[in-house]
Amino acid sequence: MRIAVIGGGPGGLYFAYLWKRRHPDAVVELFEQNPANATWGFGVVFSDQALEFLRADDPDTVEAIAPKMESWRNITLNLRGESVEIDGVGFSSIGRLTLLSLLQERVRAVGVTPQFDKAIQSVDALQGYDLIVAADGLNSLVRRTFEGDFGTSLSYSSNKFAWYGTSKRFETLSQTFVKTERGAFNAHHYRYSPTMSTFLVECDRATWHAYGFAGKDAEHSKAVCEEVFAETLGGQPLISNKSVWRNFPWIWNEHWSFRNMVLIGDALHSAHFSIGSGTRLAIEDAIALTKALETEAHVSTALARYEAERKPIVKKLVTASRTSADWYEKFPEHMKADLMDFAFSYITRSGRIDDARLRTMSPNFMAGYEASRSKS
Structure with a gap:
């Protein structure tokens, strides 16, 4: 089988690795529009349950990434100068670039050479492949080209967020909620290496307008966030990496394949960062697609099987993600409650x-x- 994988994120890399490892004679070509060492964001999070799922299917990969992970058992909430820990909530995190580098090594080890700085400008350029796996993210070329056939829906959350990093070390996955004279902010922060943490800042639309962020450039916005969370950051600065204000995009596709093209990861569905499942879902999509292709004799029936078996699982998680996001849409009201x-x-x-x-x-x-x- 000749397969083109579009997108060198976790989902695309992992599918290429899985298929080539299990089918050494297959031709697998992976195209990524960015350089090998480029990424947006900082750390990514896996729940203990997600890691166990991956370990059951591919213990070698878990053993490869585990030494690079930071782990904790509690969540810490900070509100009005008070803190409370919620015990027994196990998570691990890893730098996104570190994860990508490890997956790139595994892909190369099984005989796939990722083609970086290779932007596919048109689906017409992908002739001659038995299967095209679109792992090309939220702005997927494949999905946008055939969005009517995929049954694509797109909407946005009203809250604004900006994804920063910091050298401040946090002992657990933490949330800090701050009320100011002009509104309310929330920061999702956790360490992903011994010396670095993710620091995602969120606010509702009213607060975003009250601070005039629409008229501020990225550097001025960062300075405001550093001031709002000065106590939490302990004097450490925020670090930018394309850290502009965004609205979270909700992407869903009613049909997961069209012709010989199939969607996985963020190209297919998005899950809100408040439940930290985007990378997990992409990797699990890759596993599910691999198993479906191995079970069925024909690509078309395999893609139908992939959707039929995987869709109910993803829909359940995405529904939980939307419910979680709804809570955050009203977090300034929730902040009025007792701790x-x-x-x-x-x-x-x-x-x-x-x-x-x-x-x-x-x-x-x-x-x-x-x-x-x-x-x-």
């Missing part, structure tokens, strides 16, 4: 965690929460 009520609302926001599960998962937090409720 423990606020924390309970936060950890149950996606609808996937109820009281019973929380008592098992986070016994220390639940003991404190229920004690606070008994006093009120």
Whole structure:
């Protein structure tokens, strides 16, 4: 089989690696429009559950990336100068560029040479392939060319966010909520290496307008965020990497393939950063697509199988992601609550965690929460 993979992010690299490792005689060509060492953002997060899923299918890859990961067991919430930890929530993080470099090494080791700085300008340039895997992200050329056939829908969250880094080290995945005279901000921050952390700043649209961010360049916006979160940053500056204000895009495709083209990762669906599942979903898409292609004799029936088996799983996670994002759309209102009520609302926001599960998962937090409720 001759396969073209468009996009050198985690999903595209991982599919190319999986297929070539299992089918050494296959021709797999991977095209990425950016240089090998270019990436947007800083760290990416995997839940313990996501890592175990990957370990079950490909323990060697997990063993390769695990030494480069930072891990923690708790989430810390900071509100009005107070903090609370929610125990038993296991996550690991890794620098996005580090992850890409490790996956590039694995792709090369199985005989695929990624073609970087190779932008595909038209789907017409992809003639002669049995399968085209579109792993080319939110702005996917393949999806945009045939969006009517894929049944594409696109909308945006109203909140604004900017994705920074910092050399300030945070011991856990943390959220800091700050009220100012002109509005409310939230920062999602966590370390992804011994010396670096992700620091994603979010605010609602009213706050964004009140601060005049529409008229500020990236450097001035960064300076405002450094001032708002000066205490959290402990005097450390924020680091930019294409760190401009954005609205989160919601992408969904009702049809996952068209002709011999199939979508995976962000080209296919987006999941809000508040549940940290974008990279996980892309890698799991690659696994599911590989298994479907190995099960069915024909590409067309394999692509139908991939969608039928994977879609309900993804839809469930994306629904939880939207519910989580809805909570953040109203986070200035949630900030008015007592700290423990606020924390309970936060950890149950996606609808996937109820009281019973929380008592098992986070016994220390639940003991404190229920004690606070008994006093009120």
